[in-house]
Amino acid sequence: xxxxxxxxxxxxxxxxxxxxxxxxxxxxxxxxxxxxxxxxxxxxxxxxxxxxxxxxxxxxxxxxxxxxxxxxxxxxxxxxxxxxxxxxxxxxxxxxxxxxxxxxxxxxxxxxxxxxxxxxxxxxxxxxxxxxxxxxxxxxxxxxxxxxxxxxxxxxxxxxxxxxxxxxxxxxxxxxxxxxxxxxxxxxxxxxxxxxxxxxxxxxxxxxxxxxxxxxxxxxxxxxxxxxxxxxxxxxxxxxxxxxxxxxxxxxxxxxxxxxxxxxxxxxxxxxxxxxxxxxxxxxxxxxxxxxxxxxxxxxxx
Amino acid sequence: xxxxxxxxxxxxxxxxxxxxxxxxxxxxxxxxxxxxxxxxxxxxxxxxxxxxxxxxxxxxxxxxxxxxxxxxxxxxxxxxxxxxxxxxxxxxxxxxxxxxxxxxxxxxxxxxxxxxxxxxxxxxxxxxxxxxxxxxxxxxxxxxxxxxxxxxxxxxxxxxxxxxxxxxxxxxxxxxxxxxxxxxxxxxxxxxxxxxxxxxxxxxxxxxxxxxxxxxxxxxxxxxxxxxxxxxxxxxxxxxxxxxxxxxxxxx
Numbered sequence: 001x002x003x004x005x006x007x008x009x010x011x012x013x014x015x016x017x018x019x020x021x022x023x024x025x026x027x028x029x030x031x032x033x034x035x036x037x038x039x040x041x042x043x044x045x046x047x048x049x050x051x052x053x054x055x056x057x058x059x060x061x062x063x064x065x066x067x068x069x070x071x072x073x074x075x076x077x078x079x080x081x082x083x084x085x086x087x088x089x090x091x092x093x094x095x096x097x098x099x100x101x102x103x104x105x106x107x108x109x110x111x112x113x114x115x116x117x118x119x120x121x122x123x124x125x126x127x128x129x130x131x132x133x134x135x136x137x138x139x140x141x142x143x144x145x146x147x148x149x150x151x152x153x154x155x156x157x158x159x160x161x162x163x164x165x166x167x168x169x170x171x172x173x174x175x176x177x178x179x180x181x182x183x184x185x186x187x188x189x190x191x192x193x194x195x196x197x198x199x200x201x202x203x204x205x206x207x208x209x210x211x212x213x214x215x216x217x218x219x220x221x222x223x224x225x226x227x228x229x230x231x232x233x234x235x236x237x238x239x240x241x242x243x244x245x246x247x248x249x250x251x252x253x254x255x256x257x258x259x260x261x262x263x264x265x266x267x268x269x270x271x272x273x274x275x276x277x278x279x280x281x282x283x284x285x286x287x288x289x290x291x292x293x294x295x296x297x298x299x300x301x302x
Numbered sequence: 303x304x305x306x307x308x309x310x311x312x313x314x315x316x317x318x319x320x321x322x323x324x325x326x327x328x329x330x331x332x333x334x335x336x337x338x339x340x341x342x343x344x345x346x347x348x349x350x351x352x353x354x355x356x357x358x359x360x361x362x363x364x365x366x367x368x369x370x371x372x373x374x375x376x377x378x379x380x381x382x383x384x385x386x387x388x389x390x391x392x393x394x395x396x397x398x399x400x401x402x403x404x405x406x407x408x409x410x411x412x413x414x415x416x417x418x419x420x421x422x423x424x425x426x427x428x429x430x431x432x433x434x435x436x437x438x439x440x441x442x443x444x445x446x447x448x449x450x451x452x453x454x455x456x457x458x459x460x461x462x463x464x465x466x467x468x469x470x471x472x473x474x475x476x477x478x479x480x481x482x483x484x485x486x487x488x489x490x491x492x493x494x495x496x497x498x499x500x501x502x503x504x505x506x507x508x509x510x511x512x513x514x515x516x517x518x519x520x521x522x523x524x525x526x527x528x529x530x531x532x533x534x535x536x537x538x539x540x541x542x543x544x545x546x547x548x549x550x551x552x553x554x
Contacts, residue, residue, distance in 0.1 A: 183396060183398040184398060186356065186398070187394065187400065188415055189359055190392040190464075191387065191391075191411055191467065192384045192387040192415060192467065193384075193415035197417070201414065206400075206402055
């Protein structure tokens with residue numbers, strides 16, 4: 001402390017009322033203005049987009065719209081099959097992506113010996129997170145729809161979306177695993193637990209909220225994915241609800257895409273209403289992630 | 303002196319390339335409290351972590367030599383470290399109860415983690431909590447998490463968790479360093495009560511604590527055992543000049 005003070009003491013006393021050169025003050029003000037503009041511009045853009053969709057959608061948003069089946073007449077058309085399809089798709093995707101992603105993360109964090117192979121795997125996982133989603137669609141088409149003959153089913157769709165999400169789920173799960181303090185592992189080992197038990201009974205339960213947060217945020221991204229589902233051949237006109245994982249299906253973004261491409265103005269209104277429903281679902285998922293994260297923080301602060 | 307419970311013979315330990323223990327020979331008597339003292343980095347924590355095979359859990363850590371527990375080398379070829387840790391319990395510097403478990407689950411965590419089923423789990427938990435002098439404070443909140451327990455209560459919960467496995471030896475690695483004086487006094491009282499049933503090895507940087515609780519004291523310096531003997535003699539007539547300098551506060 002004393003040494004620091006001695007070093008910091010300038011030879012000449014600093015005039016405390018002098019606020020630095022005036023050119024620096026101007027530069028800072030300009031930077032602030034630019035920063036504010038950079039923040040407001042995208043916000044304004046989003047507000048316009050969202051507001052426009054909302055204005056278009058309000059007359060169409062009704063219980064009948066949510067529970068109706070598609071129709072040739074825009075006023076009768078509803079989104080129930082798409083809504084149910086998206087819901088089933090998300091549930092299935094989560095139940096595929098969570099065990100696979102968590103398993104891969106546990107392996108990389110707990111078992112893999114650091115080395116060139118592990119580094120290569122890690123590098124590829126982060127690269128895969130950036131691969132365009134349509135490529136996952138093409139892979140899904142070849143692998144799940146054709147080679148494994150899942151056909152154009154919910155299962156094929158969920159498998160494809162799981163592939164898309166896996167890199168992100170693995171990365172967030174690894175983050176979550178790393179937050180489990182060493183003292184917790186040592187406590188379990190000192191109580192006579194073997195390595196597998198330490199992971200199963202102590203580490204995974206502690207990091208689960210973090211893993212789920214990551215999964216939900218990835219699902220919020222996946223629920224809006226259109227390209228891979230179109231590639232694997234999800235239907236655009238479905239007048240029934242899926243009955244099993246092998247049922248053909250449609251999903252919200254596909255329904256919206258379909259309506260937007262129709263010439264009649266009435267369908268465009270339907271598309272706007274569908275967009276609002278989709279956005280509401282995304283916000284709901286993000287909200288769930290925030291709640292989970294808050295609960296996690298409360299617990300880890302102990 | 304009563305019969306030796308633990309006998310370390312030529313015990314050496316490393317962290318990567320750095321040597322932490324340079325050949326320790328030490329008897330630890332049964333049903334006694336042994337304090338391990340010494341300045342920071344002298345190897346006292348490493349030493350107790352070698353007694354339940356926790357040292358090797360640290361990546362890059364290595365052990366050589368023998369530690370005889372009731373005459374049997376715990377570093378022998380066919381020894382299962384899990385069984386060693388079951389007989390030699392450990393309490394850490396910072397209280398580390400499991401936040402995902404209730405108080406009751408924490409106490410019984412050792413059994414659960416080892417996959418041991420016992421019929422008298424509830425009685426065992428009560429026995430352990432009474433042993434750790436915590437029962438009266440938590441008996442009405444067994445199914446709540448330990449989040450609201452104080453630091454001292456958390457540490458006694460960790461002691462209860464170790465006692466529930468009914469070990470022979472209890473290792474305590476600076477168990478009071480994260481506690482306030484009142485909680486420290488409670489833990490020290492507890493150590494006095496536990497000595498009749500357990501062999502206790504306590505690491506401490508606090509010499510008054512060693513003087514208060516220990517029958518025998520071992521002084522470590524730079525990875526070597528400098529001196530070892532009854533606490534009274536160690537603090538009144540240390541044989542080694544280093545010991546004398548340390549306990550009179552000349553360094554450390």
